[in-house]
Amino acid sequence: MTEYGLLLTGFNPKTAVICSEELQSELIGIQGFEDASFDSDEPWSQFVGIMSERESKLWMLGLALSQSISRASATGVSLANTAAFIGEDKIEASKSQVTLTLINRSQITPVTVPEDYQARQSSTSVAWSLNAAAEIPAFDTALEDLAVDTLEFQTGTDNTVRAYLGGSPDLSGMAVNWEVQVSGSTNSSNDGRFFVTDWDVAGFWVEYPNLNRADDTNDEDPTSPAIISLYPGVNVLAESLNTGPFEASIGSINTIVTPLSGWDDVYNQNAATPGTNEEKDDEFRIRLAEQAINSDGGTLAAVKEALEKVDGVTYVFGEENRSNVEVDGLKPNSMHFIVVGGTDQDIIDTIGRVGPAGIDTNGTETGTYDGNPDDPQIISFDRVTEVNPYFILNLTVDPAIWSSPALIAQYKTDCKTAMESRTYAHGEDLVNHLLAATVSVNVRGILTIALLQGLSPSPGSSANISIPGTEVVNITADRITVNAT
Numbered sequence: 001m002t003e004y005g006l007l008l009t010g011f012n013p014k015t016a017v018i019c020s021e022e023l024q025s026e027l028i029g030i031q032g033f034e035d036a037s038f039d040s041d042e043p044w045s046q047f048v049g050i051m052s053e054r055e056s057k058l059w060m061l062g063l064a065l066s067q068s069i070s071r072a073s074a075t076g077v078s079l080a081n082t083a084a085f086i087g088e089d090k091i092e093a094s095k096s097q098v099t100l101t102l103i104n105r106s107q108i109t110p111v112t113v114p115e116d117y118q119a120r121q122s123s124t125s126v127a128w129s130l131n132a133a134a135e136i137p138a139f140d141t142a143l144e145d146l147a148v149d150t151l152e153f154q155t156g157t158d159n160t161v162r163a164y165l166g167g168s169p170d171l172s173g174m175a176v177n178w179e180v181q182v183s184g185s186t187n188s189s190n191d192g193r194f195f196v197t198d199w200d201v202a203g204f205w206v207e208y209p210n211l212n213r214a215d216d217t218n219d220e221d222p223t224s225p226a227i228i229s230l231y232p233g234v235n236v237l238a239e240s241l242n243t244g245p246f247e248a249s250i251g252s253i254n255t256i257v258t259p260l261s262g263w264d265d266v267y268n269q270n271a272a273t274p275g276t277n278e279e280k281d282d283e284f285r286i287r288l289a290e291q292a293i294n295s296d297g298g299t300l301a302a303v304k305e306a307l308e309k310v311d312g313v314t315y316v317f318g319e320e321n322r323s324n325v326e327v328d329g330l331k332p333n334s335m336h337f338i339v340v341g342g343t344d345q346d347i348i349d350t351i352g353r354v355g356p357a358g359i360d361t362n363g364t365e366t367g368t369y370d371g372n373p374d375d376p377q378i379i380s381f382d383r384v385t386e387v388n389p390y391f392i393l394n395l396t397v398d399p400a401i402w403s404s405p406a407l408i409a410q411y412k413t414d415c416k417t418a419m420e421s422r423t424y425a426h427g428e429d430l431v432n433h434l435l436a437a438t439v440s441v442n443v444r445g446i447l448t449i450a451l452l453q454g455l456s457p458s459p460g461s462s463a464n465i466s467i468p469g470t471e472v473v474n475i476t477a478d479r480i481t482v483n484a485t
Contacts, residue, residue: 004018004059005062006062011062013056013059013060013062014055014056014059015056015059016052016053016055016056017052018056019051019052019053019055019056019059020048020049020052023048023051023052023055024038024048027044027048090278090279091276091278091279092276092278092279093243093244093275093276093277093278094243094275094276095239095240095241095242095243095244095275096239096240096244096245096246096247096248096272096273096274096275097237097238097239097240097272097273097275098128098237098238098239098248098253098268098270098271098272098273099235099236099237099238099268099269099270100119100128100130100235100236100237100238100253100266100267100268101177101179101195101233101234101235101266101267101268101269102134102136102233102234102235102236102263102265102266103136103179103231103232103233103263103264103265103266103267104136104137104138104139104231104232104233104262104263104264105139105231105264105265106139106261106262106264107138107139107261107262108138108139108140108141109138109262110135110136110137110138111135111136111138111260111261111262111263112133112134112135112136113130113133113134113135113136113236113260113263114130114133114260115130115131115132115133116129116130117129117130117257117258117260117263118130118241118256118257118258119238119253119254119255119256119257119266120253120255120257121248121252121253121254121255122252122254122255123252124246124248124252126240126241126246126248127240127241127257128238128239128240128241128248128253128272129238129239129240129241130236130237130238131236131237131238131239132236132237134234134235134236135234136232136233136234136262136263137173137175137178137232137234138173138232139231139232139262140170140173140232142169142170143169143171143229143230143231144229144230145227145228145229146165146166146167146169146227146228146229146230147165147166147167147227148163148164148165148166148182148185148220148224148226148227148228149164149165149166149222149224150163150164150219150220150221150222150224151163151164151182151185151190151218151219151220151224151226152164152216152219153213153214153215153216153217153218153219154207155216158209158214158478158481159209159210159211159212159213159214160197160207160208160209160210161190161194161207161208161209161210161213162205162206162207163180163182163205163206163207163208163226163228164203164204164205165204165205165206165228166204168204169204169230170201171199171200171201171204171206172201173232174196174199174201174206174230175196175232175234176195176196176197177195177196177233177234177235177269178195178196178206178230178231178232178233179193179194179195179196179230179231179232179233179265179267180193180194180195180196180206180208180228180229180230181193181194181228181229181230181231182194182226182227182228183226183227184225184226184227185220185224185225185226186220186224186225186226187218187220189210189212189213189218190210190212190213190218190220190226191226192210192212192405193267193405194208194209194210195208195209195233195267195269196208196230197209206228206230211405211408211409211412212405212408212409214481214482214483231264235269238253239275240272240275243275243276243277243278244275244276244277245274245275245276245277246272246274246275247271247272247274248268248271248272249271249406249407249410250268250269250270250271250406250409250410250413251267251268251404251406251410252268252406253266253267253268253272254266254267271410271413299356300318300319300320300335301318302354303318303335303337303350303351303354303355304316304318304337306350306353306354307337307339307342307347307350307351310341310342310346310347310350311342311346312341312342312343312346313339313340313341313342313347314340314341314386314474315338315339315340315341315384315386315423315424315426315472315474316337316338316339316340317337317338317339317384317425317426317472318335318336318337318338319335319336320334320335320336321333321334321335321336329362330362331360331362332360333358333359333360334359334360334361334362335351335355335359335360335361335362336361336362336363336381336382337351337361337363337381337382338363338381338382338383338384338426338472339381339382339383339384340383340384340386340472340474344365344367345367347365347381348367348368348369348379348381349369349371351369351379351381352369352371352377352379353369353371355379361379361380361381362380362381362382363380363381363382364380364382364383365380365381365382365383366378366379366380367379384426384471384472385471385472386471386472386474387455387467387471387472387473387474388474388475388476388479389430389453389454389455389459389465389473389475389479390453390454390455390456390457390458390459390479390480391419391451391452391453391459391475391479391480391481392451392452392458392459392481392483393415393419393439393449393450393451393452393480393481393482393483394449394450394451394452394483395415395446395447395448395449395450395482395483395484395485396446396447396448396484396485397411397445397446397447397484397485398445398446398447400445401444401445402445402484408484411443411444411445411484412482412484414442414443415439415443415480415482416477416480416482417477418438418439418442418443419435419438419439419475419477419480420475420476420477421438422434422435422438422475424467424472424473424474425472426467426469426471426472427467427468427469427471427472428467428472428473429464429465429466429467430453430464430465430467430473431464432451432453432462432463432464435451435453435475436449436450436451439451450462453465
């Protein structure tokens, strides 16, 4: 006899056919209904049909409820609810975000751009809407076509240039994010569109980042033919109209969708932060399964993963000795972690909280984990000395791909990002050709590549750097100079 309901093998529901057969059998068993007809056109047949359908729906509801508590079979809200028990949320759809600079080149009074006004990328037609109203300062015709006395690269910065202006212009109304347009320079690397970061009213100069400049080679003296125009600008946060991971490289948002007198141009000085698509059920299940494996209590991988999530931690190395005797300096039945970044106490608390009971730790950094006040634990780990090398990346590039100042700036940033993404284990040597290859396979349009590296500024060698076991290489963008010709 078939059993129905919640069984050891799972939930087995009754179908509408089974419900109908059982109802007919029950009715025939009632005195006076022995000869009841259940032909399709008979009232009792229609009654049984209605009741069996309702009963079968209740059975299917029971099946859905039994499946809703299992991540393997739950869907939609039920799946999200099962994950909530372990503190995990489904990734919701979100909009991409970007900061836009709005420019006024025509109105001598301030211009207010309303909330929800839009700009878009000419290349993709993705539209971006202002999150708030923004007021662009008034345009001053006296700040157009100013003669340049000198253009000076500012030593100690990545790419800041100071322009001394002729004619003693009134800079009292200046503000950050005003647009700087430079043209007619002796050196073409000085021409382009930039944005003010600093200025001096009495000194008649403005400063701005020029990503084409990395040194004082192309400075210009008072004989410079360069002309500068300064236009008021203001920054405002915007988001994509639709949800999803929309990308926007520097300068790609350049078209005004909702025209307004005095809002004459738009520019994104930084790349957009992509949003997200709604996580599908299957994707969510896979992510939960991976996290369950990684957080399998007490394993070396679980502790290492937890340490990597500690605020400020940039590198973690972990090893263990499972034997009952000391091996390579590790205590019997112990774990050993080498950590870069983070506070000592955060690291100690994480090891104590995630690490398995009864397992010892190794290292010269020691502290107390008070997760159980009745049984405080002494936790040890090691610090590794972080090595931050300097790099000069000399490239020859395809001008058809590196075709504009904005793209050149973006590709230079991509080079630095690729180098930063290269991670090293403690004691791993800095091998020049491997790091150079990381750049060449991740950035378009590179024809030749030469990488100079060293432990002091302005390196002049491409020789590999030997790293002892007590040190780890950590590459940072601020120590990378990219030259492209």
